[in-house]
Amino acid sequence: xxKILVVGGVxxxxxxxxxxxxxxxxxxxxxFDRGAFVSFANCGLPYYVGNVIKEEENLxxxxxxxxxxxxxxxxRLRSEVLKVDRQMKEIEVKxxxxxxxxxxxxxxxxxxxxxxPIRPPLPGIxxxxxxxLRTIPDxxxxxxxxxxxxxxxxxxxxxxxxxxxxxxxxxREGLEVSIVEMLPQVMPPLDAEMVEPVHAHLREKGVILSLxxxxxxxxxxxxxxxxxxTKSGKRVNAELVILSIGVRPETxxxxxxxxxxxxxxxxxxxxxxxxxxxxxxxxxxxxxVRDVVTGQWTVIxxxxxxxxxxxxxxxxxxxxxxxxxxxxxTAVCGIFDMTVAMTGASEKxxxxxxxxxxxxxxxxxxxxxxxxxxxxxxxxxxxxxxxGRILGAQAVGFEGVEKRIDVIAMALQKSGTVYDLEEAExxxxxxxxxxxxxxxxxxxxxxxxxxxxxPVMQWADALKEGVTLLDxxxxxxxxxxxxxxxxxxxxxxxxxxxxxxxxxxKVGVYCQVGxxxxxxxxxxxxxxxxxxxxxGGFKTGAAVKPSPAMPV
Ligand code: FAD
Numbered sequence: 001x002x003k004i005l006v007v008g009g010v011x012x013x014x015x016x017x018x019x020x021x022x023x024x025x026x027x028x029x030x031x032f033d034r035g036a037f038v039s040f041a042n043c044g045l046p047y048y049v050g051n052v053i054k055e056e057e058n059l060x061x062x063x064x065x066x067x068x069x070x071x072x073x074x075x076r077l078r079s080e081v082l083k084v085d086r087q088m089k090e091i092e093v094k095x096x097x098x099x100x101x102x103x104x105x106x107x108x109x110x111x112x113x114x115x116x117p118i119r120p121p122l123p124g125i126x127x128x129x130x131x132x133l134r135t136i137p138d139x140x141x142x143x144x145x146x147x148x149x150x151x152x153x154x155x156x157x158x159x160x161x162x163x164x165x166x167x168x169x170x171x172r173e174g175l176e177v178s179i180v181e182m183l184p185q186v187m188p189p190l191d192a193e194m195v196e197p198v199h200a201h202l203r204e205k206g207v208i209l210s211l212x213x214x215x216x217x218x219x220x221x222x223x224x225x226x227x228x229x230t231k232s233g234k235r236v237n238a239e240l241v242i243l244s245i246g247v248r249p250e251t252x253x254x255x256x257x258x259x260x261x262x263x264x265x266x267x268x269x270x271x272x273x274x275x276x277x278x279x280x281x282x283x284x285x286x287x288x289v290r291d292v293v294t295g296q297w298t299v300i301x302x303x304x305x306x307x308x309x310x311x312x313x314x315x316x317x318x319x320x321x322x323x324x325x326x327x328x329x330t331a332v333c334g335i336f337d338m339t340v341a342m343t344g345a346s347e348k349x350x351x352x353x354x355x356x357x358x359x360x361x362x363x364x365x366x367x368x369x370x371x372x373x374x375x376x377x378x379x380x381x382x383x384x385x386x387x388g389r390i391l392g393a394q395a396v397g398f399e400g401v402e403k404r405i406d407v408i409a410m411a412l413q414k415s416g417t418v419y420d421l422e423e424a425e426x427x428x429x430x431x432x433x434x435x436x437x438x439x440x441x442x443x444x445x446x447x448x449x450x451x452x453x454x455p456v457m458q459w460a461d462a463l464k465e466g467v468t469l470l471d472x473x474x475x476x477x478x479x480x481x482x483x484x485x486x487x488x489x490x491x492x493x494x495x496x497x498x499x500x501x502x503x504x505x506k507v508g509v510y511c512q513v514g515x516x517x518x519x520x521x522x523x524x525x526x527x528x529x530x531x532x533x534x535x536g537g538f539k540t541g542a543a544v545k546p547s548p549a550m551p552v
Pocket of ligand 1: 134162
């Protein structure tokens with residue numbers, strides 16, 4: 001019989017506790033949370049603010065009564081853990097309602113205190129009307145503020161997942177929404193060229209974007225509204241400000257207890273979630289773990305890993321052989337009717353870590369083109385140039401986006417290669433996919449490049465190297481817009497017009513999205529020419545804007 005205390009009762013803490021009970025019927029398990037809820041759906045909070053989730057109670061995944069009755073787990077709410085006494089194996093707890101402070105002993109302690117929203121010490125940060133969103137009471141306060149103050153304009157500081165979800169929900173509530181983001185793009189984990197359609201979609205939905213502009217201070221206007229004052233001198237006026245510039249691991253308890261803290265500011269754990277004290281485990285947003293692609297320590301606050309870590313820690317506490325495989329940042333975000341998803345490393349992360357990679361772009365339909373309403377998915381796949389191992393993938397579109405990233409995520413976790421994607425057997429009926437699913441196509445393009453059948457060239461390199469650019473689209477498309485200096489020989493005429501292409505130079509071939517260019521590359525290569533497929537075709541060229549000469 002073990003006595004296990006758990007600090008924090010949401011994603012990591014609650015999944016730990018429930019799993020621990022399934023593993024050991026005999027242990028005593030007590031879960032503490034300083035909030036008024038356990039096991040609530042943080043991820044649903046933006047949709048509660050936006051009234052998509054209508055009832056607050058729908059955010060509660062499990063109540064203290066359910067934990068007691070179903071799992072025989074005791075939950076102590078409004079109970080803040082103040083201190084960990086490692087020598088005595090005790091924690092100090094404050095009952096927030098009564099102020100009573102008491103001690104509780106443990107055989108095993110699990111820290112799952114999550115992360116706290118970052119509040120930069122900017123002038124005016126404490127003005128009324130500036131909120132962060134982390135808990136049910138936060139969302140309740142935002143809803144009440146919108147109602148009582150008759151809010152018509154909201155400014156969101158930070159264009160990450162939560163900022164974008166809040167933008168959608170506040171627009172749905174009829175507010176005029178501005179996003180102020182220090183970086184030149186929203187969705188920082190994505191590579192810049194992949195975000196362009198997201199920016200366009202947000203603007204189409206009426207969201208005002210101030211990108212590449214940090215906040216300098218907040219001020220109160222004479223009419224009582226707030227002004228977000230940016231470094232470039234802009235004033236974004238609003239009655240409501242949402243701060244969503246990221247979170248910081250909650251490490252106070254761990255630091256005070258002298259537990260090892262890692263280089264990224266999270267509690268350092270081993271692959272069984274054990275801290276530097278063998279009687280203490282830690283899980284969720286508070287810890288740092290290994291990135292499966294880069295091998296570096298990282299903090300990525302996501303609910304899936306927090307849940308999995310909770311399960312691993314529960315097994316480990318009872319000596320079961322479970323290990324956390326590391327994190328790969330698989331994530332999805334809905335932005336109005338658009339979906340953005342990613343897994344593994346981005347190009348900028350690979351560059352930062354000096355990890356060699358090759359990349360391809362593609363824009364397949366989300367299902368067979370012959371079936372009505374196929375919509376394109378913009379995809380990017382990053383892989384090892386020697387062995388084809390998948391390093392990362394990103395996708396943006398309207399349908400079937402996260403399904404493709406989920407498949408690639410699984411392949412990545414199993415150290416899969418682009419050859420595995422090429423061969424993956426996936427669901428197909430016309431309304432769902434294609435006989436060559438976008439996942440297969442991404443693998444085929446990458447594998448063709450690695451085998452040398454159809455090497456790819458990036459737009460930036462094509463323009464830099466002064467290669468012959470060959471546009472194999474129809475003349476009407478070419479006349480509408482083309483890369484400067486490109487020859488136009490439509491694919492169907494290619495075999496009869498080969499002599500028009502200078503034979504001594506590299507040939508960078510493009511069509512609209514890369515498929516006709518692939519056929520052309522095969523023709524040219526078999527005729528002895530050094531031909532390359534310009535990755536992602538003209539569509540990608542327009543997004544990466546390799547030079548001002550690209551007429552986009
Ligand atoms: P938390 O869920 O934050 O739980 C920590 C708990 O510990 C809190 O209840 C806190 O009160 C308690 N606590 C802290 N210190 C103490 C103490 N000293 N004593 C007692 N109790 C304490 N992730 C996704 O994967 N997908 C999404 O769509 C998504 N959307 C999100 C939307 C929002 C608005 C937010 C805020 C987060 C979202 N996340 C999403 C992130 C996800 O919710 C977190 O990664 C996950 O909840 C982390 O779980 P955790 O158990 O580590 O921490």
